[in-house]
Amino acid sequence: MAIQIPSRQLFIGGEWKEPALKKRIPIINPATEQTIGDIPAATAEDVEIAVEAARKALARNKGKDWASAPGAVRAKYLRAIAAKITEKKSELAKLEATDCGKPLDEALWDMEDVAGCFEYYADLADGLDKQQKVSIALPMETFKTHVLKEPIGVVALITPWNYPLLMATWKVAPALAAGCAAILKPSELASVTCLELAEVCREVGLPPGVLNILTGLGHEAGAPLASHPHVDKVAFTGSTLTGSKIMSAAAEQVKPVSLELGGKSPIVVFDDVDIDKAAEWTAFGIFWTNGQICSATSRLILHESIASKFLERLAEWCKNIKISDPLEEGCRLGPVVSQGQHEKILKFISTAKSEGAKVLCGGVRPEHLKKGYYVEPTVITDVTNSMQIWKEEVFGPVLCVKTFSSEEEAIKLANDTQFGLGAAVISNDLERCERVSKAFQAGIVWINCSQPCFTQAPWGGNKRSGFGRELGTWGLENYMTVKQVTQYVSDDPWGWYKSPSPSKL
Numbered sequence: 001m002a003i004q005i006p007s008r009q010l011f012i013g014g015e016w017k018e019p020a021l022k023k024r025i026p027i028i029n030p031a032t033e034q035t036i037g038d039i040p041a042a043t044a045e046d047v048e049i050a051v052e053a054a055r056k057a058l059a060r061n062k063g064k065d066w067a068s069a070p071g072a073v074r075a076k077y078l079r080a081i082a083a084k085i086t087e088k089k090s091e092l093a094k095l096e097a098t099d100c101g102k103p104l105d106e107a108l109w110d111m112e113d114v115a116g117c118f119e120y121y122a123d124l125a126d127g128l129d130k131q132q133k134v135s136i137a138l139p140m141e142t143f144k145t146h147v148l149k150e151p152i153g154v155v156a157l158i159t160p161w162n163y164p165l166l167m168a169t170w171k172v173a174p175a176l177a178a179g180c181a182a183i184l185k186p187s188e189l190a191s192v193t194c195l196e197l198a199e200v201c202r203e204v205g206l207p208p209g210v211l212n213i214l215t216g217l218g219h220e221a222g223a224p225l226a227s228h229p230h231v232d233k234v235a236f237t238g239s240t241l242t243g244s245k246i247m248s249a250a251a252e253q254v255k256p257v258s259l260e261l262g263g264k265s266p267i268v269v270f271d272d273v274d275i276d277k278a279a280e281w282t283a284f285g286i287f288w289t290n291g292q293i294c295s296a297t298s299r300l301i302l303h304e305s306i307a308s309k310f311l312e313r314l315a316e317w318c319k320n321i322k323i324s325d326p327l328e329e330g331c332r333l334g335p336v337v338s339q340g341q342h343e344k345i346l347k348f349i350s351t352a353k354s355e356g357a358k359v360l361c362g363g364v365r366p367e368h369l370k371k372g373y374y375v376e377p378t379v380i381t382d383v384t385n386s387m388q389i390w391k392e393e394v395f396g397p398v399l400c401v402k403t404f405s406s407e408e409e410a411i412k413l414a415n416d417t418q419f420g421l422g423a424a425v426i427s428n429d430l431e432r433c434e435r436v437s438k439a440f441q442a443g444i445v446w447i448n449c450s451q452p453c454f455t456q457a458p459w460g461g462n463k464r465s466g467f468g469r470e471l472g473t474w475g476l477e478n479y480m481t482v483k484q485v486t487q488y489v490s491d492d493p494w495g496w497y498k499s500p501s502p503s504k505l
Contacts, residue, residue, distance in 0.1 A: 003036075003094050003095060003098045003327075005027060005036050005037030005095065005098070005192060006037075006192075006195070006196065006199075007037065007038075008039070008040065008195040008196075008198070008199070010040050010042055010212075010213065010214055011195065011198035011202075011211075011212060011213040011214075012046070012049055012050045012209075012212045012214075013049075013050075013053035013056070013057075013208045013209045013212065014202065014206070014207070014208030014209060015208070016198075017046075017049070018040070019040045019041055019042055019043065020043060020045035020046050020049075021041070021043050021045065023040075023043070025038060025039050025040075025188050025215070026038050027039060027099065027192065028338065028339075029098055029099075030334070030336065030338060030373045031098075031101060031325045031326060031327075031334065031335050031371075031372045032325075032371055032372060033339070033372060036098070039191045039192070039195065039216075040216070041188075041215070041217060041221070042185075042214035042216035042220070042221040043216065043220045043221060043224075044220070044221075046214055046216075047183075047214065047225045047228060048228075050183045050212040050214055051154060051183065051225075051230050051231060053208065053209035053212055054154040054209050054210075054212055055154055055181070055209075055230060057181040057207060057208060057209030057210045058153065058154065058180075058181050060207070060209075065207055066181065066207055066210055067150075067179040067180075067181075068179065070129055071126055071128035071129050071179075072125070072126055074122075074176060074177055075122040075123070075125040075126045077176070077204060077205075077206050077207075078119070078121055078122035078125060078173060078176060078177060079122045080204035080205075081197075081200055081201065081204055081206070082114075082115040082116075082118035082119045082122065084200045084203060084204060085111060085114050085115040085118065085200065086111075086112075086115045088196070088200070089108065089111040089112065089115070090108070092107075092111050092114075092165065092193055092196060093107035093108040093110070093111050094107070094327065095192050095193050096110065096111070096164060096165060096190075096192070096193050097326040097327055097334070098192075098327065099164065099190045099191075099192040099193065100161055100162065100164055100189070100190040101290060101326055101334040101335040101336060101337055101372075101373070102326060102334055103290075103326045103331040103332055103333070104326055104327050104328075104331065105331070105332075106289060107326075110163060110165065110166045111165070113166055113169075113455070114165050114166050114169045117169045117170065117173050117455050118169065118173045120455045120456065121173040121174050121177040121475075121476065122177065124174075124473065124476050125176075125177035125178075128149065128177075128178075131149055132148055132149060133146040133148065133485075134146060134147050141489075141490075142488060142489060142490040143486055143487065143488055144486070144487045144489050145484060145485065145487075147482055147483065147484060147485070148482070148483040148485060149480045149481070149482060149483075150179070150480065150481050150482075150483055151178045151179035151180045151479060151481075152178070152180055152232050152233050152256070152479050152480060152481050153180060153181075153232030153233070154180065154181050154182075154183070154230060154231050154232050154233075155175050155180045155182050155183070155232060155233045155234070155235060155479060156182075156185065156225045156228070156233070156234045156235070157172060157175065157182055157183065157184045157235050158185045158222050158225070158226065158235070158236045158237070158238065159184065159185070159186050159194075159236075159237055159238075160187050160237050160238045160294075161186075161187035161337050162190075162289055162292040162293060162294075162337070162395075163289070164186055164187070164191065164192070164193050164194055165193040165194060165196075165197060167237050168186055168194050169197075170237075170459075170470050170475065171184070171235050171237075171470070172184060172197070172211060174475040174476045174478060174479055175235075175478075175479045176210060176211065177476055177479075178476055178479035180479045181209055181211075181212075182210070182211050182212070183212045183213075183225060183231070184197075184211065184212070184214070185213075185214050185215070185216070185221055185222050185225055186213070187238075188215065188216060188217050189337050189338055190337060191215040194213055194215070195213060197211075197213065198211070198213045218242065222242075223249070226246045226250065227249040227250075227252075227253075229253060231255070232255065232256075233256045233258075233479070234250055234255065234256075234257045234258075235257070235258045235468075235478065236257065236258070236259050236260070237259075237260040237261075237294070238261065239262055240261040240262040240393075240419075240464050240465075243259040243261045243466060246259070257468075258460075258467070258468030258469075258470070258478050259466035259467060259468060260294065260421075260459070260460055260461065260465070260466045260468070260470060261419075261421075261461070261464060261465050261466040262294055262393040262395075262421075262464065262465060263294045263295050263296065263298075263393060263419045263421035263422060263461065263465050264298060264299060264390075264392070264393050264418075264419045265285075265295055265296060265297045265298060265299065265419070265421055265423055265442065266297060266299045266300075266301050266413065266414035266417070266423050266440075267282055267285050267297035267299070267301065267423075267424040267425075267426065267450055268301045268404075268411075268413075268414055268424065268425045268426070268427075268436060269282065269300065269301070269302050269303060269306075269310065269426045269427075270303050270407075270410075270425075270426065270427035270429070270432065271303040271305045271306045272427055272429060273306075273427060274428075275306065276313065278310070278426045279310065279314045280317060281424075281426060281448070281449055281450050282297070282300055282314060282399070282426075282450070283314065283317045283318060283321070283377070284450060284451060285297035285424060285451055286298050286377075286397065286398070286399045287318075287321060287333055287397050288451055290333055290334050290335070290336055290396070290397055291336070291375075291394070291396045291397030292336060292337065292341075292395050292396060293451065294393075294395075294421055294465075295421050295422035295444060295451065296395075296422075296451075297422065297423070297424050297446075297450045297451070298393070298394060298398065298399055298400065299390065299399075299400055299401075299402070299413075299414075299417075300379075300399055301401075301402055301403075301404055301410050301413045302401060302402070302403050302404070303403065303404060303405070303410075304403040304404065307401075311360060311379070311381065311401065314379060315360055315361040315379060318361050318362060318376075318377040318379060319361065319377075321333050321377050323366045323374060323376065323377075324369075325372075333374075333377060334374075335372040335374045336373045336374075336375060336396055336397075338373060339373060341373065341396065342373035342374075344394075344395075344396075345375050345394055345395075345396035345397075345398060346375065348388065348392075348394045348398060349363045349378060349398060351388050351389070352387060352388065352389040352400070355387045355388065355389075356382065356384070356387075357380045357381065357382050357383050357384075357387060357389060357400070358380065358381050358382045359378065359379070359380055360379040360380065360401075361376070361377070361378065361379050362375070362376035362377045362378030362379065362398075363375075363376065363398075364376055375396055375397055375398075376397070377397050378396075378397055378398040378399065379399045379401065380398065380399065380401065381400075381401045383400045383401060383402050385413075387400075390402070390416075391417070391418070393419070407432065407436065410436070411436060411440070414436075414440060415441045417463075418463055419464050419465045420441050420442045420443060420461050420462030420463035420464070420465045421442060421443060421444060421461035421465035421466075422442055422444040422445070422446065422450075422451075423440040423441075423442040423444070423445050423446070424446040424447070424449065424450040425437060425440075425445070425446075425447055425448075426447075426448050427448070430447075433447045441462060441463065442461065443458075443459075443460045443461040443462050443465065443469070444459065444460075453471075454471075455472070456471070456472050457471060458471055458472045458474045458475075459471045459472075459475075460474075
């Protein structure tokens with residue numbers, strides 16, 4: 001059944017606005033390779049208008065309408081957004097699956113998480129007022145000090161295409177809870193549900209300019225937004241290369257950034273595991289969301305004593321994954337997002353083979369799907385540390401494998417990467433799991449699982465996977481500044497300088 005894609009404009013100052021240059025970008029359904037609609041293409045001219053709208057939103061009524069309003073006021077809007085998302089869950093999930101290719105069941109789960117994230121930050125917004133004017137104990141009785149938490153200002157939120165609405169929400173919800181005004185720039189490859197978020201905000205009466213949404217190309221809309229002098233912070237999720245450029249632009253203005261970038265995460269499987277349980281988690285860790293996850297555990301580090309049996313069983317699990325149109329019932333692997341991404345993934349596989357690696361299973365288009373950007377679940381063995389497939393992020397359903405003989409060797413292989421987002425260990429020996437968890441150089445560690453993510457827990461990486469943490473209370477702190485207020489409370493003069501003679505006037 002064909003899904004109707006709504007035709008939208010840019011969302012600026014609470015209204016739909018046509019792009020200044022009237023340009024639009026086609027939407028390609030990755031399952032059919034057909035054009036199914038288009039999105040507006042913002043440029044620097046639209047960025048200027050959006051930034052002005054955001055600044056007006058913060059200044060309106062001297063800030064009392066939003067930035068300095070009680071947290072409960074902002075919480076009311078966040079809860080209204082959550083309720084609307086829940087009401088529209090089925091429609092939004094179908095749009096998401098059609099736009100980016102993820103299986104419908106995943107997209108439905110995402111929409112539940114979107115609503116839950118808005119609810120969570122509504123609760124935190126409610127609690128913000130109690131955190132104001134918190135006293136600090138001082139060693140001098142002549143002074144009193146308290147702390148104010150204030151919104152950082154206008155924030156640019158630049159988000160990826162693998163979780164279009166959920167990744168946007170990870171930034172939008174805490175930014176609005178904090179009292180910021182935001183400009184969201186989603187990926188041009190999957191923007192449909194972010195524009196529907198704009199419609200939701202319009203329906204619940206979110207004050208004009210508090211959230212503005214600009215779709216468009218990175219170099220035409222994202223770059224001028226990130227470098228705009230009246231944007232107070234940039235939060236970005238995406239590639240390490242783009243994150244580096246955003247960091248450079250922000251450095252010129254000494255502007256804070258938070259970056260959630262690429263990954264090449266390990267999953268270490270020891271020899272004491274239940275092979276079927278471990279094989280399923282290994283598959284889930286790399287093939288969930290069609291392999292397009294920054295935290296994907298794409299490097300399997302496998303104990304040599306079970307390697308042959310484990311890989312044979314893993315291949316059977318891979319061949320049992322249903323690959324289909326994402327809207328088809330039971331789909332567990334859909335198409336990757338675009339032709340460019342499809343070609344890039346196949347090139348990675350081709351290069352791995354030319355460097356001497358072997359494809360255990362997958363690596364090609366499924367025979368039953370003649371159209372669409374599909375790649376079978378792929379497992380690559382005989383990998384060495386110098387190969388591209390071991391070192392670089394593929395961002396697709398491709399797992400590479402190395403074996404180990406000792407815990408020390410496994411840890412060394414796991415940390416043999418420029419990235420540091422996630423890492424997983426599977427073993428029945430929980431003391432060993434704890435040791436390995438501490439040794440991993442990663443911001444997120446999973447024990448006997450891979451990829452679970454909860455709104456309440458911090459998310460972010462180390463090394464070239466970026467810095468800063470989203471979600472939980474850490475996500476809210478991303479969008480707040482801390483102000484110290486110190487008062488002299490003694491009736492006595494300070495007395496540091498010698499008092500001049502009394503004035504003769």
